[in-house]
Amino acid sequence: MSTVDYSDKIPNNVNLSEDRTLQRALEQWQPNYLKWWDDMGPDGSQNFDVYLRTAVSVDPQGWAQFGHVKMPDYRWGIFLNPAEQDRKIHFGDHKGEAAWQDVPGEYRANLRRIIVTQGDTEPASVEQQRHLGLTAPSQYDLRNLFQVNVEEGRHLWAMVYLLHKYFGKDGREEGEALLERNSGNADNPRILEAFNEETPDWLSFFMFTYFTDRDGKFQLCALAESSFDPLARTTKFMLTEEAHHMFVGESGVSRVINRTCQVMNELKTDDPAKLRAAGVIDLPTLQRYLNFHFSVTIDLFGADESSNAATFYSTGLKGRYEEGKRMDDHILKGQTYRVLNVQNGQLVEKEVPMLNALNEVLRDDYIKDSVGGVERWNKVIEKAGIPFRLTVPHKAFHRNIGLLKGVKVAPDGRVISESEWAANRDNWLPSESDRAFVASLMGRVVDPGKFANWIAPPVMGVNRQPVDFEYVRFG
Amino acid sequence: MNAPAELAVIKQHLIDPEICIRCNTCEAICPVQAITHDNVNYVVDASKCNLCMDCISPCPTGSIDNWRTMPRLRAYTPEEQLTWDELPAELPAEELEGLAEAGGDVAVALAPAATPAVVKDPSGAEVFNSSTFGSTLPPWSAAHVYTNLYGPKAAQKTITATVVGNVRVTEVGKTAGSDYDTHHIVLDFGAMPFPVLEGQSIGVVPPGVDDIGRTHHARQYSIASPRNGERPGYNNLSLTIKRVLQDHDGEPVRGVASNFMCDLQVGDKVEVIGPFGTSFLMPNHPKSNIVMICTGTGSAPMRAMTEWRRRLRASGKFEGGKLMLFFGARSQEELPYFGPLQNLPKDFIDTNFAFSRTPGAPKRYVQDAMRERAADLALLLQDPNTYFYVCGLKSMEEGVVLALRDVAQGAGLNWDSIGPALKREGRLHLETY
Numbered sequence: 001m002s003t004v005d006y007s008d009k010i011p012n013n014v015n016l017s018e019d020r021t022l023q024r025a026l027e028q029w030q031p032n033y034l035k036w037w038d039d040m041g042p043d044g045s046q047n048f049d050v051y052l053r054t055a056v057s058v059d060p061q062g063w064a065q066f067g068h069v070k071m072p073d074y075r076w077g078i079f080l081n082p083a084e085q086d087r088k089i090h091f092g093d094h095k096g097e098a099a100w101q102d103v104p105g106e107y108r109a110n111l112r113r114i115i116v117t118q119g120d121t122e123p124a125s126v127e128q129q130r131h132l133g134l135t136a137p138s139q140y141d142l143r144n145l146f147q148v149n150v151e152e153g154r155h156l157w158a159m160v161y162l163l164h165k166y167f168g169k170d171g172r173e174e175g176e177a178l179l180e181r182n183s184g185n186a187d188n189p190r191i192l193e194a195f196n197e198e199t200p201d202w203l204s205f206f207m208f209t210y211f212t213d214r215d216g217k218f219q220l221c222a223l224a225e226s227s228f229d230p231l232a233r234t235t236k237f238m239l240t241e242e243a244h245h246m247f248v249g250e251s252g253v254s255r256v257i258n259r260t261c262q263v264m265n266e267l268k269t270d271d272p273a274k275l276r277a278a279g280v281i282d283l284p285t286l287q288r289y290l291n292f293h294f295s296v297t298i299d300l301f302g303a304d305e306s307s308n309a310a311t312f313y314s315t316g317l318k319g320r321y322e323e324g325k326r327m328d329d330h331i332l333k334g335q336t337y338r339v340l341n342v343q344n345g346q347l348v349e350k351e352v353p354m355l356n357a358l359n360e361v362l363r364d365d366y367i368k369d370s371v372g373g374v375e376r377w378n379k380v381i382e383k384a385g386i387p388f389r390l391t392v393p394h395k396a397f398h399r400n401i402g403l404l405k406g407v408k409v410a411p412d413g414r415v416i417s418e419s420e421w422a423a424n425r426d427n428w429l430p431s432e433s434d435r436a437f438v439a440s441l442m443g444r445v446v447d448p449g450k451f452a453n454w455i456a457p458p459v460m461g462v463n464r465q466p467v468d469f470e471y472v473r474f475g
Numbered sequence: 476m477n478a479p480a481e482l483a484v485i486k487q488h489l490i491d492p493e494i495c496i497r498c499n500t501c502e503a504i505c506p507v508q509a510i511t512h513d514n515v516n517y518v519v520d521a522s523k524c525n526l527c528m529d530c531i532s533p534c535p536t537g538s539i540d541n542w543r544t545m546p547r548l549r550a551y552t553p554e555e556q557l558t559w560d561e562l563p564a565e566l567p568a569e570e571l572e573g574l575a576e577a578g579g580d581v582a583v584a585l586a587p588a589a590t591p592a593v594v595k596d597p598s599g600a601e602v603f604n605s606s607t608f609g610s611t612l613p614p615w616s617a618a619h620v621y622t623n624l625y626g627p628k629a630a631q632k633t634i635t636a637t638v639v640g641n642v643r644v645t646e647v648g649k650t651a652g653s654d655y656d657t658h659h660i661v662l663d664f665g666a667m668p669f670p671v672l673e674g675q676s677i678g679v680v681p682p683g684v685d686d687i688g689r690t691h692h693a694r695q696y697s698i699a700s701p702r703n704g705e706r707p708g709y710n711n712l713s714l715t716i717k718r719v720l721q722d723h724d725g726e727p728v729r730g731v732a733s734n735f736m737c738d739l740q741v742g743d744k745v746e747v748i749g750p751f752g753t754s755f756l757m758p759n760h761p762k763s764n765i766v767m768i769c770t771g772t773g774s775a776p777m778r779a780m781t782e783w784r785r786r787l788r789a790s791g792k793f794e795g796g797k798l799m800l801f802f803g804a805r806s807q808e809e810l811p812y813f814g815p816l817q818n819l820p821k822d823f824i825d826t827n828f829a830f831s832r833t834p835g836a837p838k839r840y841v842q843d844a845m846r847e848r849a850a851d852l853a854l855l856l857q858d859p860n861t862y863f864y865v866c867g868l869k870s871m872e873e874g875v876v877l878a879l880r881d882v883a884q885g886a887g888l889n890w891d892s893i894g895p896a897l898k899r900e901g902r903l904h905l906e907t908y
Contacts, residue, residue: 060504061622061753064532085630217498243498244535250496251536372497372514379493379560459494460537464611466895 011056011077014161025164029175033157036179037072040127042149043134046072047475050146051462053244055079055154058237066463068473074150078161080233089227091323091330092316099229103166107315111228112167114317116174117191118219118235119159120181122152124195125208127183132205135442137452141202143462143471144248148209151241158234166230193400194296201438202455203256203281207293210249210373215300217242218321218366225319250373251458256281257377258456261384270388276437279453283381283388285438288430290390291411294370295398301363303402304339310355320358321365337361340396342407345415347396359402367395398429446474484869485908486606487545488519488526492559494538501530501539506628507693511553518556521545525678525695527622527751531611542606544869565604605876609905610898614758614862617901618702621670626678626748633680633746634669636662638739639711646808656718657772657811658737659699662745663711669747671712672702673779674756674864674904677749681732693748694732697775697866697906701783715775715811755864755904757783761795764861766852768841768875770803773867774811776906777802780864781824788823798824799848799855803841803871805832825851841871842878852879853886856893862902869907876905 010016016023038046049070055063058079087099103111126149136142156178163171181188189196194212199205220242223235260280264270272282302309312318313332320326328335337357338349354361371392378389394413396404408421411428425431430438445452449468461467490501490510495517502510502517509523510530530539543565545551551563613620625634640661671677678693685691699705700713718730718737739745757765757780765784767777777800787793804810807830816826827844830836845852855861856879865875883890897903 059622060529060533061620240500240503240533243496243500243533246498247496247535251494369497376493463532464537464540 009075011054011075011079013058013080014078014165016078019165022161022165025172025175028172029160029164029179032176032179033076033153033160034072036123037153040123040130040182041153042071042126042132042146043130045133045146046070048146049473049475051143051465051469051471052147052150053463055241058082063240064463070475071146071150074153076150076154076157078157079237080230081236083229083233087229087232089316091225091319092227092314093331094227094316095330097227099227099232101229103228107228107317108167110312110315110317111231112163112170112174114223114312115159115162115167115231116178118223119156119163119174119178120191121195121216122156122159123178124181124183124190124192125199125212126152127190128195128197128199128208129205132199132202135202135444136446137202137442137455138445138450138457139448139471140451140458140461140467140469141252141455142446144244144252145205146472148213148245148248151244154241155238158238162230162234192300194300197296200435201442202252203286203289203438204293206249206252206256207289208249209245210253211293211297211370212300213242213245213249214370215297215366217246218301218362218369221321222318222362225323227316246373250376252455253286254377254380255456255458256454257283257286257380257390258384259454260286261381261386262456264386265384270386279441281438281441281454283386283390285430285434287390288428288434289438290374291393291397292429294392296400298363298366298395299399299401301366302359304360305352305356305403306359307356309358310353313355313358320361339403341403342415347409347413347415363395367392393428446472485521485545485547485550486526486869487521487543487550488524489541489543489551489556489562490517490519491538491541491562492516493561494536496536496538498535500533500535504530504533506623506626508627513557516557516559518553520553521547521550523692525693525751528611528753529623540611544606605873606905608876608894608898608903610901610903611754612899612901613754613756614763614901616758616760616763617756618672618759620672620675620750620753620756622675622750622753623748624668624670624750633748634664634667636664636669636745636747638741638743638745639663640705640713641737641739641741644715644811646813656737657809658716658718659713659811660716660736660739661700661705661711661713662747663709664747665710667710669710669712669750670702671698671750672756673698673783674776675750675752677712677714677747678751679732679736680746680748681735682746685731691731695751696736697772697779698750699775699778701779701786703783703786707786715772715778717772754901755866755906757864758860758862760860761793762860763795764797764799764855764858766799766801766855766861766863768801768845768863768865768867768871770841770867770871771809772811773865773906774802776866777864778812781819785819785823796860797855799851800824800826801829801841801844801848802826803829803831803844803867806830807833840874842874845875845878845882849882849885852882853888856883856886856888859896859900859902862904863897864904864906866906872905872907876903879903 049068052069052074054065054075055077056065058081089095089097089099132145133142160175163175181190183190184196199208220235220239224232226232260283263275263278263280267274267278272284275282332354335354336351337354339352339357339360340347341350374390374392381388393411394409396409396413397411399405408416408418410416441454443452448470451457457467461469497517502512506529507523507525509520511518541562623629625631642659643656644659645657676695676697678695680693681691696714696716698712699715704711705713716733716736718733765780769777781798784798807813827848829839829841829844831838831840865872880890883893
């Protein structure tokens, strides 16, 4: 990589061409990254010319440059949002002090852990989605998948930049380890469980990008408040890209609903069997997928009560969602928050110190945000004149972490017996046959402007291009 | 483009609530805090939006890219937009004109330079929507722009410029009783950086506060001088600003910013923000042709582009590329820069005037002049090196784009492929207000 023109090959605003130490670290890491992309990135797509958006700078004109690019040639840049002059820490025990431009020794381990955990999710989702290109419902969708993948790759770069720049030798080792762990690998899995699940079909992909990438948004928003200024600025810029991932999810599910409603009205039926025979995904199945992805994702926020969460907040490493817009003392000592617990077979609210409940605070903010999109999906159903509503399940439903782990709760929030759970599991979560049916719909459609039968075309194309634009040119 | 806040009809920027995913990207990126939200919708405040387009490309959904022609005084308020489930349809032309008239706004006093804003397609019942043909991308050979160097989100909120020139550029205004005049104002930025390109605009913040005690919002004006300054090699630029003193019914109306600007003396200071604009930029490759169509103060960017080409030509560095200008006004006396335009060599620029209120002569609009020159325009339309720029009153836009379509079809060209290509390749730019 010694021949690299850093500003061209790796667009950046971190003065890379002047930073010899960083260059040396990246020179070690970059070939391994490209090898990882070849081995674990999108399957069989290295020669496609994909209509991708590349960021070449952080200003509005620079960060959305569109053109056909081969994915291995995508210019994974390193960008931080512009620095805020004299930025002050605005929460926790250090409130009012100057934000840190370097890592304070006493918080080094925790900061590294936070960055590594965030960094680990980025390549994990690329690995989870690597086979989806083979069953894309259209060129438009294939392009969106690849855009999400290259941006997840860039987010990995963003985290590795922080590790290399601020964490010395162990930062470099963590950078290597990020490429060595693999999603679903029994011997060396990804850190968070949700990132070891497969994303087997496009409905799962849309649900994942709607629900799980939204978890990413909330984690990034919390880190964008960090007192460690380089982390705050890095994550702020990542959020702009994360928005596209959530759009892919929200609009993808919306288009599936749209197509299903269209066929329901054509056939004048809501019978899942008839609709499946007509090659579309019935609304109750969509509800089950929604239940699954929502419940698995809210587990990602961690335990309802967590001393780590309190430590991360008080020491200024990780704030709350929209910390700056909240009207309290931003120190939170002596304040309380209600979390759910189970007593005598009933869900009860229990008051706990707010600092210990910050995972739950973030989870509740996330739930509110998720519901918004589900309501927009309902508008599509309403517009089609169909009396059916999608809902997010109760937050105690199908939980696998914290106080609610293992408690059997129905989607409406009733605590139920093991036997009632067993009898209804397949009504509430995707069954084997649901997954098999969805998998059976996954054929590859790649003619420009053509779409698989189970999904409606989008309202508009990418970057004002027409819907039938050649978004991917197959080499 | 020029002082939208003081004109009757604006192109209002709106967000489509059916497509928006409420990701906050637009609000985070807007340099003038024009975008706000509640639990339901994200909305744009028309009184703050300066059409800088910074929010367009970062939007992941395309929902941000919606526009409605509205009388300024009836622009949808943020409160209204917050209640929307879907975007309202474009207002019918008759209703639009009626509302603008009822608004008693000053720009209605100007003769419309074209047919109404929304036109029934003569070939059928379909409505022809000209704005769908406008590019948001600059020509491939445009120079790199700087935007928002000064503004609410910049490190420095405003930059102070010094007035170094202020002259009237119309015949009207010289005599008592004229209802308005147009000024050519030169601002100098001294040692402070303010790099601009032809086609960009700046914001001027009038001093003082409005009726309810708020600081005035900035008014946008197109730059009328080339990239190397009104005076070559100096850090200055010029603006073309029309003052309005009376409305349709002779009632006194004083545009806050336009009167402040027109009354400035040499040596006065002005607070400026900007520059703005990333797509209405001129091509730089030697074979590029430029067709300019404008009315009134819409001539500012045309003057800038023409002058830059004139200077290049004088330096012997630029021989290729045609310039063609269609310039509309009520009368010759109201036409800014009429004298200097007459003095440009005919082999340098092909100028066509259209006057709608010359006594004893039939009304003539810019699109009439364009149809007369159909043979030459058709040749230019076929040349992929031709770039079209339209700037002036909103009411001209539709007629101009229709005229382009008719010229193409009259010459046996396929408008269905040419129109979208113009847009796609950054070759048709519409800046109307």
